[in-house]
């Protein structure tokens with residue numbers, strides 16, 4: 001794909017319905033992770049551009065956008081959904097060259113963005129309050145209202161999906177949005193703004209300011225004109241954003257990292273499990289918050305499962321995003337170096353298998369061979385820390401109790417999965433495993449636009465996706481009327 005095919009200028013911000021240069025006219029170079037070459041310049045927005053955006057969002061919230069009916073908001077989101085669907089191939093190519101994800105995976109993300117807009121468009125007029133029986137002479141009811149201006153800080157790994165689940169839900173409830181995409185990948189965020197405007201989203205309802213986290217991101221998290229923050233990213237930055245939100249006493253949703261386990265029992269259907277065990281670890285080159293980086297295996301089937309995984313790993317092909325192989329490059333040289341240092345930390349462990357670099361995986365791309373480690377001690381950093389690369393660790397367990405202890409034995413609690421055909425065990429473990437989502441005999445449930453998602457412990461708090469996000473992106477008002 002040629003960057004000159006873009007119908008918007010990536011070096012501009014989208015503020016108040018206009019494409020504008022950042023006030024200081026500074027830019028950042030965006031790199032194609034598949035070849036290390038510069039793709040284009042994007043804007044380096046800062047405090048002033050964020051302030052402009054918050055003011056435009058406020059105007060929209062108090063004006064045209066905030067006064068739309070719920071059904072009118074929903075219809076605009078539905079139109080956006082249809083446009084995203086129509087442009088899915090274009091958006092997928094943009095995401096592929098920007099993030100480095102294989103084309104098929106990027107296409108799935110574009111379709112997920114369309115589905116989020118459809119889901120939240122349809123939900124916009126279906127969320128309501130309730131009446132509460134109370135003292136004699138009173139009628140009491142609750143109303144769900146928009147927060148006002150919502151700030152959204154998103155990472156580079158799944159721009160379209162994260163925009164879909166957070167911006168979609170926020171707009172459905174009538175909030176006006178300021179979006180700060182990641183400096184490493186923001187083209188689809190800008191393309192989304194262009195599509196939204198063409199579908200009739202009023203000026204100021206969505207503002208997009210690309211820029212560095214410490215500049216634009218920090219300015220958005222501390223701006224006193226923002227009423228709610230949604231942050232997806234690392235634990236370290238999440239705690240900075242939460243501190244900034246605390247100073248303004250505003251709610252914040254944190255979607256952070258994970259060290260998500262899959263538990264394979266000796267009665268598991270291994271034919272069904274195998275693709276999930278591996279794909280959940282290597283999808284998007286392992287740069288997924290819910291990546292399953294720990295595979296816990298009952299000792300009776302450890303040898304069989306590790307052999308099956310080893311064989312599949314050896315056939316994995318790594319290459320440029322547009323070649324659409326199993327695994328693409330990592331986002332940056334920094335990420336590649338970080339993941340390689342994790343792999344080196346396992347030099348004394350059993351390295352079971354590595355994937356293959358395809359011939360066109362050129363040296364300047366940020367490629368790392370998927371790596372599978374066997375019998376990893378539970379306290380090893382490979383079994384405890386988020387790697388954010390295509391690396392999985394196999395850990396044997398003795399029995400159910402042992403499996404639960406290992407599964408819950410990290411700082412994180414985002415997602416888990418249980419592979420067993422024993423129904424009672426499924427129910428017991430679903431209760432005992434401390435993660436925001438538990439899957440039984442699957443992993444990820446096909447994306448799960450409808451399913452509330454979020455973490456416990458250092459994986460964050462608050463829920464996005466599904467109807468639950470609509471509660472997060474709104475506030476509840478109680479009205480108590482005395483009429484005698």
Ligand code: NAD
Nearest residue numbers: 154155181182212213214217218233234237255256257289
């Ligand atoms: P990151 O925290 O470095 O960056 C995320 C976003 O925060 C970017 O837009 C960045 O510009 C911004 N940012 C950076 N410093 C900031 C600051 N001081 N103030 C405000 N904003 C700032 O994370 P990353 O390395 O880009 O992404 C990887 C992390 O994100 C991983 O830990 C991963 O697990 C997590 N993640 C979580 C989810 C989820 O839904 N739970 C989804 C995707 C990624």
